[in-house]
Amino acid sequence: MIPELWTCIFSVLFYYVHGAKLPEPEVKIEVLYKPFLCHRKSKYGDILLVHYEGFLESNGTMFHSSRHHGDKNPVWLTLGIREVIKGWDMGLQGMCAGEKRKLTVPPALAYGKEGKGKIPPESTLIFDIEIIEIRNGPRSHESFQEMDLNDDWKLSKAEVKEYLRKEFERHGYAANDTHHEVMVEDIFQKEDEDNDGFISAREFTYKHDEL
Ligand SMILES: *[C@@H]1O[C@H](CO)[C@@H](O)[C@H](O)[C@H]1NC(C)=O
Numbered sequence: 001m002i003p004e005l006w007t008c009i010f011s012v013l014f015y016y017v018h019g020a021k022l023p024e025p026e027v028k029i030e031v032l033y034k035p036f037l038c039h040r041k042s043k044y045g046d047i048l049l050v051h052y053e054g055f056l057e058s059n060g061t062m063f064h065s066s067r068h069h070g071d072k073n074p075v076w077l078t079l080g081i082r083e084v085i086k087g088w089d090m091g092l093q094g095m096c097a098g099e100k101r102k103l104t105v106p107p108a109l110a111y112g113k114e115g116k117g118k119i120p121p122e123s124t125l126i127f128d129i130e131i132i133e134i135r136n137g138p139r140s141h142e143s144f145q146e147m148d149l150n151d152d153w154k155l156s157k158a159e160v161k162e163y164l165r166k167e168f169e170r171h172g173y174a175a176n177d178t179h180h181e182v183m184v185e186d187i188f189q190k191e192d193e194d195n196d197g198f199i200s201a202r203e204f205t206y207k208h209d210e211l
């Protein structure tokens, strides 16, 4: 077949596959600073401590600065669970502690048609964000591995109890077997969805919505 015809067929197909769909909203990410040393990168379920400034793209007005407003402390957030706007859940992945990024977030991934407080409806927002610290979230893969003593990818009651004992001691409380057993039962009632007596990795980790 002549190449021109292939090109033509291909572009028609391309249109149906890609052109007909609305483009997905995206966060524009610019890395402003990346530290030389990076022990780990942020991901779903991590807890991040951040400082940030937020600006309206329309006229550059700063609507919030964690350094200058409120108690002036950096803020903790859990990544990937919609605790924050979608644009942050998407734009703060794969960051090192100490890294700074500029995110340009379209309204669909921020406050949308409604707006919020000083943010008018349909606003594109610009954030300068610095990650101060990254910690394992309570539901992180690392926490699961730490609890799963025999590496069989599920948590038994004994493993959860042992974890509680260690956590209590780490925080300076006396371990209390009776109390921990009660807690373990309570935890399994909530988390062991299929009632097989184990908390699987799937049952343990967040079930994230699609971003
Ligand atoms: C910027 O836009 C916001 C929202 O429309 C408005 O409240 C604010 O007064 C504007 N600031 C300047 C400096 O124009």
Ligand SMILES: *[C@@H]1O[C@H](CO)[C@@H](O)[C@H](O)[C@H]1NC(C)=O
Binding pocket: 176, 177, 178, 179, 182
């Ligand atoms: C241990 O926990 C149980 C149940 O919560 C409580 O009744 C008991 O007083 C605790 N024992 C000690 C020594 O703290």
Ligand SMILES: [Ca+2]
Binding pocket: 148, 149, 150, 151, 152, 153, 154, 155, 156, 159
């Ligand atoms: Ca196990």
Ligand SMILES: [Ca+2]
Binding pocket: 191, 192, 193, 194, 195, 196, 197, 198, 199, 200, 203
């Ligand atoms: Ca289970």
